[in-house]
Amino acid sequence: MAKNYIYNFFSGNGRKNKGFSKEDAAKHTPFGFGHFFSALWNNLSKLTVGNLLFLLTNIPAVCFIIAFPLMTTVNMPADAMYPVYYGVSHYSGSPMVSALLTLSSSVTSTSVHNTTSIVLCCVGALAVFTFGISCVGLTAICRNAARGDCNFVWSTYWDAVKKNWKQATLFGVIDVALIFLLIYDIIAYNANAALGTMYLFLYIFSIFISFVYLIMRFYIYLQMITFDLKLKQILKNSLYFVTLNLKRNIVAVIGTALLVVLEYYLFASGIFVSVSLILPVIILFAVLTYISAFCAWPAVKKHVADAYYKDHPDEDPDKPAHDPEEPVFTDRG
Numbered sequence: 001m002a003k004n005y006i007y008n009f010f011s012g013n014g015r016k017n018k019g020f021s022k023e024d025a026a027k028h029t030p031f032g033f034g035h036f037f038s039a040l041w042n043n044l045s046k047l048t049v050g051n052l053l054f055l056l057t058n059i060p061a062v063c064f065i066i067a068f069p070l071m072t073t074v075n076m077p078a079d080a081m082y083p084v085y086y087g088v089s090h091y092s093g094s095p096m097v098s099a100l101l102t103l104s105s106s107v108t109s110t111s112v113h114n115t116t117s118i119v120l121c122c123v124g125a126l127a128v129f130t131f132g133i134s135c136v137g138l139t140a141i142c143r144n145a146a147r148g149d150c151n152f153v154w155s156t157y158w159d160a161v162k163k164n165w166k167q168a169t170l171f172g173v174i175d176v177a178l179i180f181l182l183i184y185d186i187i188a189y190n191a192n193a194a195l196g197t198m199y200l201f202l203y204i205f206s207i208f209i210s211f212v213y214l215i216m217r218f219y220i221y222l223q224m225i226t227f228d229l230k231l232k233q234i235l236k237n238s239l240y241f242v243t244l245n246l247k248r249n250i251v252a253v254i255g256t257a258l259l260v261v262l263e264y265y266l267f268a269s270g271i272f273v274s275v276s277l278i279l280p281v282i283i284l285f286a287v288l289t290y291i292s293a294f295c296a297w298p299a300v301k302k303h304v305a306d307a308y309y310k311d312h313p314d315e316d317p318d319k320p321a322h323d324p325e326e327p328v329f330t331d332r333g
Contacts, residue, residue, distance in 0.1 A: 031146070031298045040290060043145035044283075049153045050141035051286035057134035057161075064124020071111040079104035132172020136164045138289050139221040146294040160225045167224055167231055175217070182210045215242045215249045215257070218292040224299055227308055237304060245299035252295035256288055 029035060040047075046126075055062060077083070082104040089097050113121070140160035144151040161168070189203035219238040223229060242249065263284060266276035 020137045031294065034303060035045050036294055039145055039148065039294070040287070043151065043290075046141060046145060046151055046153050047286035047290060048283055050138050050157060051281075051283050052155070053157050054134045054138045055281065057137065058127060058130050060124050060130055061127035062124075063120045064127060067113075067117040067120035067124060068111070070114070070120065072114045073111055075107045076110055077104065078106045078108040116268075121182055128173045128176045129169055130172070131176050132168035132170070135159045135167050135172065135289075136225050136263060137161045137174075139293060140225045142286065142290040142293040143225065143297060145166045145290060146297055164224050168221075171220065171231060172222070175220075176211060182206060182213065186210065210329045212242055213254070214253065218249065218252060218296040219300060222293060222296055223304065226300070227304065241296070241299055241303070244303060245296065248295040248299065250293050255291045255295075259284065259288060259291075 081100075085097060085100045085104055137157035137160050140156050141151060141153055143149075144156060185206040186203065189199050190207055192199040193203050216235070216238040219241045220234055223234045223237060263276055263279060266272040266279070
């Protein structure tokens with residue numbers, strides 16, 4: 001019994017996993033508002049398992065996050081001039097130096113790395129190689145959920161990883177680097193925005209580029225798992241989709257922003273910290289990926305899939321296994 005339960009849990013083969021039924025399809029506009037919530041509800045358990053697989057694949061990233069709470073807290077002078085005044089006070093006992101030393105002697109707390117946090121950060125650096133493959137696996141589950149396809153979670157996840165691991169690993173490194181760079185630029189230019197118009201312009205420009213790249217990411221992994229395209233072509237198509245599917249892109253960005261803000265609010269409130277820590281483990285990453293896949297797939301199908309499968313009919317998942325007019329077997333009796 002326990003063995004069957006574990007198998008059903010990871011395969012998404014339990015009785016409650018109804019998928020997107022014909023009744024649901026008849027009630028809702030395809031890829032409309034009602035379809036979104038109906039498919040989400042019916043695939044909730046599958047998305048939960050997909051979220052778990054995503055985290056397990058990204059164990060190095062989890063180690064990196066854990067490293068920071070484990071850093072050592074130390075006290076240090078709040079004023080950067082305190083070491084200077086302290087050094088001068090050894091050679092000059094003037095009242096002015098003593099007064100400056102006293103004024104600058106306030107203390108603040110800061111965190112510094114210890115052996116444990118350094119080791120965890122080094123392990124966490126491996127996340128640049130696991131991030132891409134985990135994204136293609138989770139995207140495959142969320143794409144199937146949005147389309148109403150058969151969705152055996154375990155096999156769907158690892159089949160997508162197996163087929164795309166080279167391209168996913170390469171882009172995963174690029175993806176992590178770009179995300180880090182954009183976040184760093186926004187923080188740095190925002191901190192210096194008051195120093196001049198140029199910094200303010202660069203701050204706004206960084207936000208704009210981040211917005212564009214966020215939308216491109218909706219399509220990059222989705223195309224990677226669906227078509228046999230070179231990375232250059234995938235990036236080019238994704239840039240086109242920023243404007244080709246603008247309305248649904250904005251909806252996806254708003255949905256993503258609302259979930260991120262909710263997670264931040266729960267954590268910052270101090271009351272729901274435990275909830276904010278549980279959500280990423282249970283469902284958060286899967287729902288974020290589901291939102292992007294649901295909003296992006298209609299445009300991908302219209303502008304890429306239909307044309308691609310027209311030229312590659314053997315790869316079309318919706319193509320019948322045989323010609324409907326051709327007999328399945330011949331009576332040779």
